[in-house]
Amino acid sequence: MAKFFLFLWDHKQSLIFLLLLLLSLAALSLSGTQRFHLARQINRTIITPFQMAVSQVDYVLRLKKENEGLRKNNFILTLELFHLEEAKKQNQRLERLLDFARRAPIHFIACRVISGGLGEKPEVFIIDKGSLHGLRPNLPVLVPEGLVGKTIEIDPERTVVQLYNHQDFRVSAKPSKGEERGIAGSGPGGELYLFNIPLRTLLKEGELIVSSGMGGIFPKGIPIGTVASVEKDEEMGIKLRARLIPAVDLDKVQEVFVLADSAFVSPTAGELYEATDTLLNLWNEP
Structure with missing residues (x-):
């Protein structure tokens, strides 16, 4: 009609x-x-x-x-x-x-995130620089808010970054004002946890957790997250674990820094020395 x-x-x-x-x-x-x-x-x-x-x-x-x-x-x-x-x-x-x-004379390589991986909560990023720009495996990846992850697979012009929520990611960590170390990584429900905490450790809600400098990859003082809650780790028995609120919201990350400073990176092995100083002062600056 x-x-x-x-x-x-x-x-x-x-x-x-x-x-x-x-x-x-x-x-x-x-x-x-x-x-x-x-x-x-x-x-x-x-x-x-x-x-x-x-x-x-x-x-x-x-x-x-x-x-x-x-x-x-x-x-x-x-x-x-x-x-x-x-x-x-x-x-x-x-x-x-x-x-x-x-804020400090440290050699960072600025990169752009070109892919967020697959899935609702991606566990890897792909960034737009690679070996031609000086990137190697096991370099810390940061943003001004704190830790994002580390480099794992390097192509000439692309690099895969393993994020802190990846099931295999681990970093030695401690309270910013304490020395009792634990291991931060992905836990139940894909949330960020601090594991292997000694029972005698007193952690308060809201306390900042940073990298400890141990383990050969991450220097001291990189913010990882803040304590949301502390509970007994049933798997470890005599240890505690703390659920963390990540310092970095991965959904908002579009540009990152890769730490490639000769003060921390071995020029022969491409690994990080244990830092003799802390990077925490970067986050204490106004």
């Missing part, structure tokens, strides 16, 4: 001409007075209402076209606003990264 009406509308001029032709032929058989009255009657009952209907339909179609144009312009403006907001956020992130890099 809609196609029928569209056909009539597209051929309205031809239909009007045909209608007027038929009426003209019919009027030839009438007298002059009758033709005059017929013409007035046709004008009042057919032509004028038809012209009004055509005018109304034209108005509706024009209004529809204008609305479509307005919707298109609104969509374009929304996209432009989104791009402006994204550019603003990116500038803020880059300013934060630059400020972090300026």
